Amino acid sequence: xxxxxxxxxxxxxxxxxxxxxxxxxxxxxxxxxxxxxxxxxxxxxxxxxxxxxxxxxxxxxxxxxxxxxxxxxxxxxxxxxxxxxxxxxxxxxxxxxxxxxxxxxxxxxxxxxxxxxxxxxxxxxxxxxxxxxxxxxxxxxxxxxxxxxxxxxxxxxxxxxxxxxxxxxxxxxxxxxxxxxxxxxxxxxxxxxxxxxxxxxxxxxxxxxxxxxxxxxxxxxxxxxxxxxx
Numbered sequence: 001x002x003x004x005x006x007x008x009x010x011x012x013x014x015x016x017x018x019x020x021x022x023x024x025x026x027x028x029x030x031x032x033x034x035x036x037x038x039x040x041x042x043x044x045x046x047x048x049x050x051x052x053x054x055x056x057x058x059x060x061x062x063x064x065x066x067x068x069x070x071x072x073x074x075x076x077x078x079x080x081x082x083x084x085x086x087x088x089x090x091x092x093x094x095x096x097x098x099x100x101x102x103x104x105x106x107x108x109x110x111x112x113x114x115x116x117x118x119x120x121x122x123x124x125x126x127x128x129x130x131x132x133x134x135x136x137x138x139x140x141x142x143x144x145x146x147x148x149x150x151x152x153x154x155x156x157x158x159x160x161x162x163x164x165x166x167x168x169x170x171x172x173x174x175x176x177x178x179x180x181x182x183x184x185x186x187x188x189x190x191x192x193x194x195x196x197x198x199x200x201x202x203x204x205x206x207x208x209x210x211x212x213x214x215x216x217x218x219x220x221x222x223x224x225x226x227x228x229x230x
Contacts, residue, residue, distance in 0.1 A: 022139060022140070022141065023136055023139065023141055024134035024135070024136045024141040024143075025134065025143075025169075027119060027121060027132060027169050029096060029100045029101035029102045029119045029120060029121065030100070030101035030120045030121060030122050030123065031099060031100065031101075032099050033099055033100060033101035033120055033123075034125070035071070035094060036065075037125040038063060038120070038123065038125060038129070039063045039064060039065055039071070040062065040063060040064075040150075041060060041061070041062045041150070042060065042061045042062075042063070042129060042148040042149065042150065043059070043060050043148065043149050043150070043151065043152045043154075043179075043181060044059035044060065044061070044146060044147075044148060044179040044181075045128075045147045045148065045149045045154060045159065045162070045178070045179060045181070046146070046147040046159075046176045046177065046178050046179060047144070047145065047146045047147070047176065047177065047179060048143065048144050048145045048146075048175050048176060048177075049175045049176075049177050055079055055080050055081050056077045056078065056079060056080065056179075057077075057078050057079075057080045057179065057180035057181070057184070058076070058077070058078040058085075058180070058181060058184035058185070059075070059076070059077050059078075059179050059181075060075075060076045060152075061073065061074070061075050061076075061148070062074045062076070063092065070091060071091065071092040071093070072089065072090070072091050072092070073089070073090045073091065073092050073105055073107075074087055074088070074089050074090075075087065075088040075089075075090075075107075078184065078185075080180065085185075087109070088107055088109050089107070089108055089109045090105050090106050090107035090108055090109070091105070091106055091108070092104065092105050092106075093106075095117065101119060101120030101121070101123075102117070102118070102119055102120075103117070103118040103119075103120065104116070104117055104118075105117075105118060116133060117133060118131050118132070118133050119131065119132045119133065121165055121169055122165040122168075124161070126150060127149060127150050127151070127154065127158045127161070128147065128148065128149050128150075128154070128158050128159075128161055128162040129147075129148040129149075129162075130145070130146070130147055130148075130162050130165040130166060131145070131146045131148060132144070132145045132146075132169075132171065133145070143171075145166070145171055145176070147159065147162045147163075147166075147176075149162075152181045152184065153181055153182075
């Protein structure tokens with residue numbers, strides 16, 4: 001049993017989760033969840049301790065819907081040691097029953113493509129969201145949790161509302177760490193938003209590879225008469 005737990009700890013470290021004994025808690029996702037209201041930019045305020053994010057800061061996630069209706073996810077992370085910014089892209093599908101806050105995210109730009117099942121426990125869409133995830137390994141499980149906010153530096157009142165959700169579900173805040181959001185560079189999307197320009201998905205559709213690689217259509221040449229008139 002001890003060796004099994006050690007193996008679990010190694011797996012959890014790789015997946016950046018907190019290991020626990022027992023089965024995954026049965027937390028009910030938020031009912032009447034509205035994905036359209038949830039779209040847009042969310043800043044990571046706090047999260048469960050994660051080995052993969054020890055050197056990260058300025059973490060922000062953007063959910064955008066393409067004209068086809070498909071939802072894309074873009075995670076932007078800055079390395080606090082090198083200052084290098086990395087963007088991890090993926091797509092999202094709603095899971096569970098209709099109206100439930102259950103999301104399946106598939107990341108495509110990590111070294112290995114990965115699938116993540118997320119549960120939105122609660123959100124007011126305008127200021128905070130509490131997201132949770134759990135993977136079971138027999139009688140053992142590993143949890144992840146995030147407090148996301150619409151503002152990069154949210155006021156304490158917003159965080160207190162998110163903490164209330166964690167307390168309601170009896171999710172311990174012992175392993176939570178604050179994400180450094182101080183002095184982060186302003187993204188182009190933030191500048192656009194300040195100027196009233198709505199953000200849209202710029203990710204190429206998965207089925208549009210041919211369209212992406214296709215050469216642009218040649219321009220029609222004007223006749224001499226048309227050129228004179230122009």
